[in-house]
Structures are given as structure tokens and as C-alpha cells.
Amino acid sequence: DSNGNIAVFGSNGIVGRHSKSITRVPVIIIGRKGSVGAVNYSETNCWPIDTSFYIDTYSLGIDPKWLFFALPAQDLTIHAQGPKPGIRRDLIYQLRIPVPPLDEQRRIVTRVEELTRRAEEARKLRQEAVKKLTGLFQTELERLFLPIETGDWTKYQAGDVFDIVKGQVDPREEPYASMLHVAPDVIGIGTGRLLKDKIKTAAELELKSGKYHFDDSHVLYSKIRPNLRKVALPDFEGTCSADMYPLIPNSEVVTREFLALVLLSPLFTAYAVENSDRNAMPKVNRSTMFGYQMRLPQISVQQEIVSWIQAVQGKADQIATLQHNVDAELQKFNSCLLAKAFRGEL
Template sequence: MSSGGLKLPKGWEVKKLGEISLVGAGNSAPQNKELFKNGKYFFIRTSDVGKIKKGHINSSNDLLSEEGILKLKLHKAGTILFPKSGASTFLNHRVIMDIDGYVSSHLATIKPNKRIKDRYVWFYLIMIDAKDLMQNIAYPSLKLSDIRKIPIPIPLFPEQKRIVAILDKAFAEIAKAEAIAKTNLQNAKELFESYLDNVFKNKSDDWEEKLLGDICKIESKLIDPKELKYQDFIHIGAGNIVSEKGMLIDLKTAKEEALISGKFLFDDSMVLYSKIRPYLMKIVKCEFKGLCSADIYPLTPIKGKLVQSFLYYLLLSSHFTKYAIEGSQRAGMPKVNRKHLFNYSFYCPLVKQQKQIIQKLDQLQFEIKKLEKIYQQKNESLIALRKSILQKAFEGEL
């Protein structure tokens, strides 16, 4: 016997999800904010599910009052929540409720019957990709009728319990391995951030207080990217800079982007700083000549006073970022104006000392990149391991 390509042993049955579970949906969220004041009843939204992703949920951000739950359906602990509409549908989040509560209409609710173990169904639904259930992925929405038709292999209850126990143990070990890898990476990042912050906290006596505008300038003028001589230049916008990492993604030429508005020219001597939403820390130094958005400052260090890499690390520091955020809050759209940028005051070491600091920071960043690569590889292998274990579980091979 088989189910959707899964080979099954004797004694197993293939059932539709709707045959072994009550499949429904939550209620529309009450629009009256007063109904959430002094609330005590959980109201679970897709955002709450998104915080868990895959696992157990035992709280919600919003709590409804007695009046707020009138006419809403209460869902019991053991109910599985499955995003069925909106962008989160594609994320394949699956959670199981440890609490009784009320649920948003964007979530499908699946409560297995008494002959089926809740966590057995939850583990199986982790394998289901929402895209495979959609008729048109341009409209992220699932019909309850399609969810009810999901085929699921069902063994006897004792076998369900045995499978769940094995999967619980395996997933706990995988989660432990993920946590160790994540902790190692986080420790390395914290070491880098700590060293960077200490550079500016523990200044030497010979460091001089400077304004950023004393040792750095913006020389570039806006040019017309439609001119033929600029058509093959790479263009960098804020969206091309990865937050906090100094990396570039999805680069295209001026011609490919069909640019029409004015852009700054930059070269390999500059540091590019995105002035929009400074808390995103979008900063990069490039090894080529190109064009950048007018929402990016192309900063040129003054020779003999400031080294390019030191400027890059300075802009990454928490001290500067805090200053930039404070100055940007005066505008509707958080944005660092040029005057505020160049009025940033700090103690600046001599160029020789800057280079020594850069060497240490470069070394720490290199170690972080190595750990990030290891973490990514480890994460991919653990995802594959989860998938393999689940496949074996529902083929009766555990």
C-alpha cells in the first residue's frame, strides 16, 4: 500500500486528513481594540505561530476579554495550526496548541480524533508543502477542502505512540545540535562586537577627538545613469547591501535596472553608508567602481587621517549606530541627514594604530565568516536529516 509515493507496511491504512481529524479555521479578529484590554483569553494569530515556526505554542501576544470571546470558537489543546492564507502560508509553519484558545481566521485548525495521536499528525504535516496544495501560487491561499484531502498513513494507536516517541527523541537531539552551532556563531559575533565597542571605549591618551566631517568627506556628484558611459556600471541600492555583514547581493547594471534618476559615482577608496533606517546597519566597501543610490552616502576618508577599513568598522560600531538612530528619529522616515552624520564626534587613533585595530577586526570577521559557513552547512544537513527521519517514520521503517 502507498500514500503519495510513501510505501507502507501491512496493517497501515491511508486516510484523508478530514477522515481522522476535525478540520476547520479560526475566527476573524475582533476589530474593536477595547476587546483586547485587560484580556485573559489567548487569541493566536499567524504572527504568534511565526515565532514558533514548528513546535508547541502556549501563549499569544493578544489576550481577549470576556466580551471579546463572545461568538468565537474555542479550540482545545492538541489542535494543530496550519497557516492557510497570506504570505505566511508559504513558510510552512506548523504548531500544536498546548493551551485552549481562540484562533485567527488565517489559520486552519486540525484536531485529530481520539483514536489518533495529535503529535503523530503534527509530525506528518511538517512534511506537507503548502505550495503542493495550491492551484495558483500567485494567490497564497488554501481551501479547507484541499487540506481535508491530504492523504495520511495511519498505523494502529500503539505504533503511533512508538513512532512519536522515536521522533521526539531524534528531533530533540537535532535541536540540541542546532543550538550548539548557533551558540558558537553567536559567541563569535559577540566577541567581535565587544572588541569593536572596546576600541572606542578604551581610547589611548594620544587619540584626538574628531568630528567625522574633519576626516571624511563626500566628493561625488549626482550623475545621469541614462548616459551611455554609465550603462554598464554596477548599481548599488540599499536593498543590495546585507545588514551588518558588509556584503552585496543581486547586483545589476544601470542598463539592466533601466535607471532614470540621479546616482552617485563611487570607487574602491570609499565606504558606502545607507542613510535610510540606520538601525539596519547597511554599510559596505567595494573593490570596484560603480553607481549608488542617492539614499547612500559615498564616503571618502581623508588620506593621512582616516583609513577606509577603519571608517567601515567605525560605522558598524554600536556607538555610531546609536547616534545615527537618535538623529534619524526626527523624520517621518528614519533617515540620517548629512549634517548629523558629519557632526558625529569620537576619539580617533593615529593611522598606524588604525591599521593595527583593522588587522584584529579583519581576523575576527574572517573567523565569523568561517563559522557562518559551517553553521549554514550544519543547518542544511540537519534539515536533510529531519526530512529523512520523517520519511522513514511514515513508511514504517523506524
């Protein structure tokens, strides 16, 4: 019964719900197949499936939470066997775990939980900082293009601000086959950033149909699903999907970077969504792109605005990188913490 409120545990965590349980509490669940050696803990009745072992009966003098912390320190993965690695029950029974007095077990549990809690709090604080800075970028985009902010800017027809590359190239021919290829799926949603680790050459992707050629003077805009706001400023020469427009900025009235902000703005997005072709895959055609009217400040003001936005994004990137490092270090910290605990060093 998937509508029940009893957790169903797989080899490494909850995988569903059931109306019945088969355990007492607390229960330790050990990954038998799949996530071999993963250890989970539940303080409520549950239903571990056959990819796991579980412990719900404990000898006198054993604190269940201490045992939960002790098992990962044994590196159960070394007991995995077979073409589809799994752990045999008899091998787990043969484990020899030094057991300190019960009071010492409880002291270790308290200390490990306290240090883990502090580390988790630090990680959450960094996560919140990333969210706030990312939110600030979106908030600034909204504010920048409000009528009260743009009232004294000059109005332009989009066709006077940018052109769109015409004519396609064959990605099977050189030099295009060796160039990096950009499609909508390698551009972040609403960020203006390329996901460079996902970009491959046209040859690697075995592309055949016609593509657009671009260089580092263009702005790339995804014409499909405009609500996703996929815009990029490539710093290389390459080809892009026919689902994208390489835009050529008119440098007399707009900088490349500011044009990207215009395309990311809520105002342009609302226009593009409202005027896109109404089919299964909404698409913005060329006439719609050229039909947009926008207000632009002087070039010097555009440069100031772009500098501010880039500073916000740069700070967000720094904290996001730190957050990624913190997550990795937290994993190491937890392992080291348990190792120290069971060497009697806490």
C-alpha cells in the same frame, strides 16, 4: 475578541487571539488553503479559521501525536486542486495510513521527539555562537575607541582624514547605467557589509536622478538616519544614491578599512546623531562630517586592528553560513526522520 487568550490558527500556525474556542484537545490543524497541507498541533483549545481543517476526535487505538507526525509523511500537497490550490475534505478522508499497534505508535513518537529535540538543540547552539561573535564585533568597536585606548593616538580634523566626492553623474548614461548601484537599503545595519544579492544596476532600477560615482578606493557612508551606521567598502566600481557620501581616504594618515571602523564606532555615531538635521529623516551634512575630530594610531597599528576585526567577522560569517545550512538540513532531517519512522526504520 482579539484580546482573548485562545489561539486562532490559520493554515500554518497562530494568526491571532480570541476569547472562545471551538475545539477539544489535543487538536491537529491542517492547512486547507494558503499553506496547503501544513500540519500543526495544539495541546490547548483553539479556534481554527476556515483556511484549515482540524481533528480533535480520535479513534480508539490512535495516539494523536503519532497521527500529527504521520500526516506530513503523506505529502498532503499532492491533493491540492484549483486555480487557488486547496484540499478537499473528501480527499483527506480517502487517505490510507498504515496504523501500527498503539505501543509502537508511542515508541515512534518518543523516538521522533527525542531526535528532533537534539537537532533543535544543535541549531540553537549555533545561533548562540553567531550572536556571541556578532556581539564581539560590536564590543570590540566600543573598546577600540575608548579614551583609555586612544590616548596616545594623534588627533585629526576629519577634513584632514578624508574628502567627499563632489559632482554627480547621470545614471541613464553609459558607462554609469550598466554599473551596480548602491543605496542605503543594500547595506547591513552596523556591520559594514554590502548585501550583494540585493544590488542591481542603475539601468535595472530605472534610475533617473543624479548619483555619485565611486570605485574600490572609496568608503561609502549613508548620510540619512545615522543611527543605523550604514558603512560599506565596495570592491567594485559603481554609482551610489545621493543619500550617501563616497569618502576618499587620505592614505597618508588612514587606511580605507580603518576609516570604515571609525564611521561604525559608537563615538562617531553619537556625534552624527547629535549633529544631524532634526527633521523627519535625520541627515548628516558635509560640514558636520568634516567637523568631526578623531584620533588615529599609526598606519601599522591600524592594519593590525583591522586584521583582528576582520578575523572576528570572518569567524562570525563562517558560523552564520553553517547556521543557514543547519536550518536547511534540519528541515530535510525532519522530513527524512518522519519517513523513516513510518517505514519502521527507527
